[in-house]
Amino acid sequence: MNRSLLLTAALLSGLGAAQTSPRPAATLTVQHDEGSAQVRRDPRRVIVLDEEALGWIYALGVSDRLVGLGSAVLTPADLTPDGHVKPERIRGTFLARGDLSHATFVGNWTQPNLETILALKPDLIVRATWQGNGNYPQLSRIAPTLGYSEQDSGYWRKGLRDLARIFGRQQQAENVIRQVADTNRTNGRALQAAGVFRKYPKAVVVSPFKGGGTYLYTKTRLIEDVRALGFRDGMKSDASTLGVGGVVSDEALLALPKDTLVIVFPPGGQYNGAQDFLKSAVGQRLKDQTVLYTQEPNSPWAGPLVSIRDSSGLTKVILEKVK
Template sequence: MKRPLALSLLLLLPVAAAQTLTLKHDEGTTTLKKDPQRIVVMDEEALGWLAALGLSERVVGLGSTYLSPTDITAGKLKPEVLKRGFYGRAKLNSPAYIGDWQTPNLETILALRPDMIVRLTWQGNQNYDKLSKIAPTVGYQEGAAGFWQKGLRDLARLFGRQTQAEQVIKQVADVNRANARKLLAAGAFKKYSKVVVVAPFAGGSNWLYTNVRLIPDLRALGFKDGLKLKESSLGVGAAISDEALLGLSKDTLVVLFPPGGKYNGAEDFLKTAVGQRLKGQSVVYLPEDFSPYSGPLVSVRNSNEVTRLILENIKP
């Protein structure tokens, strides 16, 4: 006896549901097939989540604001570029360059036939609708509390790597606890009970990070905020005046955390009157080449390297 078509379709529904997963993210709700093989990441933050899960070899397309034409050959990142900085740690497998978050090359992304697209996002970010027409797209807002943990956990569910995600999150917490004990034993908090993270940009503008970008790791180490702002831009921070910086107390550690590449203004900042005034209570923390601003792999490096810099600063 032939099974009625309607009954056959009904029996197939649970099977189809088991092969897909619906994710609620900061740009909407997206249903994806589980365990996608071809992934486009629009930025280094998204790359960091996949790298932490051991999935970076599936990245077929990478967006970045760091790359220049000299880093690209035949539409792909040069082999020597893939060995540098954060890309070297991520263990990429010759992805195509798809432009930056402002001007992604949609034709290139389409030609890559991705199974999914992952990106960092913020208020006013563009192209979500266009990207979603190419492949299921998920985005996580940088200014949201615990955004990288949520992104990591969501992707882990999609790839069946929940245990690994929890191990990664625990590792970040364990590293911060271990480094907090080192700082406490060395008397770091007696000299600096508070901290600010200042991003000096080339050209002379300075930015205070208040919610993301290194400051959460410093709070996890045991420091209190040395300066609070009433408002922030995109949930990240805001421009900071010279007057505000000059008003910082002596027990406030100033961590200069410049942006990468051509945007790095740390050296010029330290030559200014403000930089000279704060030099004795400042440390300069340089990110890796091509580094995300946040994420599990970055947090571990942040904690270890900043702890080392602080311990060197407080030596007699």
């Protein structure tokens, strides 16, 4: 056989092997905190039921796939007549970090409008959840639904990596996870250099709710980034709300030593009780060791984009406190 025939045979053999090599399955199985779901790869019509899941979609750069959005804080007053979020409600908030131009509002994150969701014909629904949260069976009958609980270890990293696998964005997910760690490491060095840990080796994160109690966060909500910056826990709590913290008494707060930094981290929107807390007898007693850190409007409690912003924003506030 001459050289030309040999080359032709080799090319045909390679082509045949390529044609018979297995293709990735059209769907994949995802184990999440509410069960197991068969999800099509690279879905085109996605609904997120809260800002937490929205942040993961934004971090992966696939917000152009969003056809529906639920929320913990948006109301009908924030919507256009056709059910989209008003541009002025998006500008200057966390919502502006991605593309919501195709997303219809589907209601409150705990009680979404199932008829609206069905009409949008999603091929994936993603939500934050907790024990006792409803509608999972109904949502799953409409489209594969993934739910992730704040109280579980690695909460947002698990959700982000699952979605990255679904969208084929694994490297992007690992890059943003690494960026979170690098940001905390850099900011921790700045705090160390400024002598912050000599004055405040410990810290607590408290969240005053308007008309309600003050919560001590022990998991997920800002506290994990506070630890990554280099602070030790200033208080333990056995009480639990949604697995991330519990109500803390005035007496417990007043008993905090002077070397514990009190980080007031209020909820957003109408729930924000920070000013009432700071003006209270407890707030006044603790003012010399207190900083107020407020997230950008419409921000999730946690997530990669949130951690990057919160780490740097909180570091700036603390450095201003001790200078």
